[in-house]
Amino acid sequence: MIISNEIKVDLFLNDDEYVNISLDRLELLLSPYKEKVQGLLHPKETLSINNAYICFSDDDxxxxxxxxxxxxxxxxxxxxxxxxxxxxxxxxxxxPLTNKLELAWYRSDLQEPLSKEMERMKITCYIPK
Structure with missing residues (x-):
């Protein structure tokens, strides 16, 4: 499930709050963390960004x-x-085909893409509007 780039988020990063920002702005604010780990992470490895979380702006x-x-x-x-x-x-x-940011549903234990119907059945987290 690909979600529109028009979605807005609220980012809480360290002691700063960025309200109603675009996915492009989110990427820009978090890109220094990506740059720091370039070449250091192994495939399928994750690293937490300390003191960083988001909420979708449309989520009451x-x-x-x-x-x-x-x-x-x-x-x-x-x-x-x-x-x-x-x-x-x-x-x-x-x-890589459109050179645009996309937000897609992710689940760490999936080994291959699911059909749209199966994906909808498996989603348990909040879905932005």
Missing amino acids: EKHVFYCKIYKTSVGPDIWILLLADKREGYALYKN
Whole structure:
């Protein structure tokens, strides 16, 4: 499930709060953390960004998603994960075909993509509107 780039988030990073920001702005604010680990993470390894979490701006209940850096299993790509728990959340990455940021549902124990119907059945975290 790919989510529109028009989604807005509230980022809480250290003692700073960034309200109603775009995914592009989120990527910009967290990119220094990606740069620090470039070449240090092994495939499928994650690293928590201390004191960093987001809530989707449209979420009245303000479900918390913790920010992590993730090294993909193939190639040099590093993603930002926004995890509701240890396994599930969203991945923020640049689509190599469109060169645009995308936010997609992520689950750490999946080995292959699911059909849209199966994916919808497995999602247990908050889904932004």
